[in-house]
Amino acid sequence: MKRHLLPLLLLATAAFQTARSQGILHTKGQQIVDARGNNVLFRGIGLGGWMLQEGYMLHLNQEGQQHKIRERIGKLLTPEQTQEFYDTWLAHNTTKADIDSLKAWGFNQVRLPMHFALYTLPSDKEPVPGQNTWLEKGFAMTDSLVAWCKANHLYLILDLHAAPGGQGNDLNISDRDGSKPSLWQNEADQEKTVALWKQLATRYAHEATVAGYDVLNEPNWGFDDQEKDRNGTGEKHNGPLKALLVKITAAIRSVDKEHIIIIEGNGWGNNYNGMLEDGLWDKNMVLSFHKYWNNNDTASISHILRYRRNLNVPVWLGETGENSNTWFTDAISLFEANNIGWSWWPLKKLGINNPLQVPSNKGYDALVDYWNGKSTTAPDAAAAYQSLMELARASDIRHNIVHYDVIDAMIRQPHSNKAIPFKAHVAHAGAVINAADYDLGRNGVAYFDKDTGNYRISGHPGVGNRGGVYRNDGVDIFQDAEKDYYVGHTEEGEWIQYTITVPATREYTLQTLVRGEGRFQWTENGKALTEPAEATGTAFTPSTAKVKLGKGMHQLRFQVLKGGVEFAGVKF
Structure with missing residues (x-):
């Protein structure tokens, strides 16, 4: 049998799309609306794995932080070859063809998980402590994505996925080095995070394609009790998290008065304890929540519905996925019945439960077995280089396996x-x-x-x-x-x-x-x-x-x- 699925004709219709009107989006009560006041329902997807790799996306079981992955590659390849792999990965993993495809399939929004290191140096590597060196690489990649989304009338949400120092004890999602102070333990990293958002907001202040700023992805830190509540799911106060989000908001508003600011709670985005008792600190704000591996019923989203009702604020499902088509269809049906826009995770990786699958190769599979401890035979350096470069090129949509069953489950089946x-x-x-x-x-x-x-x-x-x-x-x-x-x-x-x-x-x-x-x-x-x-x-x-x-x-x-x-x- 062929590995690739054949194209389908009935993937999306105009009824399942929300066209982008001119003007920057804003909030109105419990809705996100366009310049004409029309309700906007996001049907989106996150570009996980592009700027920020996570080990599971590459079938790696241990030490899945991107810098750890790079270290392992660096033990087999020369520094020049390692850099070539990452340059090739960044050039191919997401292209205009990906965004064109999302539009054709019926999506209307893209979420960009950003790695701070593509935009600025780590605080401990700044030539002058306390100053910020800005790197053109990340900004240029973002500019390209904005242009691709604009050409397709798709909204783009900027998401700081890997903040300076790392925003939690789930190390992989933020590429955190656990041997160094976290974002919450280093004032220099917090200042750099604030400065980065001001730089981004300055750049995109008048760009209507950008729908909003998702300022800090999945904080997961126990401020009250690091020993018993490492990821902050039981946190009652969240004072440092709120303080940083307020500071980021003020920095953005100093240069951008219009764009929506999206915040996430502690405990991977859902714990807002102590953060909202005094209400919202901005008039153009959206609350995000994340949802994985639980029932798709009203009870599963009751906490965010309560915040929406009590605060009269829009809510957005910023990240979900990594499950079966049945779970996808049921979840989207639940969200849309409650006028909650959504953004899936991720667009592509090694694996079948996403719209696009990056195909592996025999050489890379052998490399994974070695890294995962299934084999004690170290791969030949030349073979490792060849297989890694093949993988990087295979991340291009032209070589991806398209899973139309996943797309159908997300776009058509919730309505049919x-x-x-x-x-x-x-x-x-x-x-x-x-x-x-x-x-x-x-x-x-x-x-x-x-x-x-x-x-x-x-x-x-x-x-x-x-x-x-x-x-x-x-x-x-x-x-x-x-x-x-x-x-x-x-x-x-x-x-x-x-x-x-x-x-x-x-x-x-x-x-x-x-x-x-x-x-x-x-x-x-x-x-x-x-x-x-x-x-x-x-x-x-x-x-x-x-x-x-x-x-x-x-x-x-x-x-x-x-x-x-x-x-x-x-x-x-």
């Missing part, structure tokens, strides 16, 4: 209970439908699976696709030694549906390729199309049945009557 074809299946002699090419749609509409996602925060851990390849639904898809896909880990009552065009009424012989232990049959409109059949053995073997199909469109279902059957495909 209809299944649509994943691929064009036509019944003719010799036609083969691969098991993994079932319809696009919600769980219970295009397929039914009993394990649809990860809800571990709510006490219900799950996996979704246990095979972790090809698609991101609950259906468990695996890959065999020949790199072909098949459906496995089936349970009684599960089913998958295929929309098939039958060009002429006739009798067909279906050869269903199955193995394992279990029982199945084909159904249509709730009625048996074939007799129940057994799957046995360790090799895929055709199970034959004759069916009569009339001319037209059919939705056939592979129904699991007894779990344990593995299914590779069906041939007409």
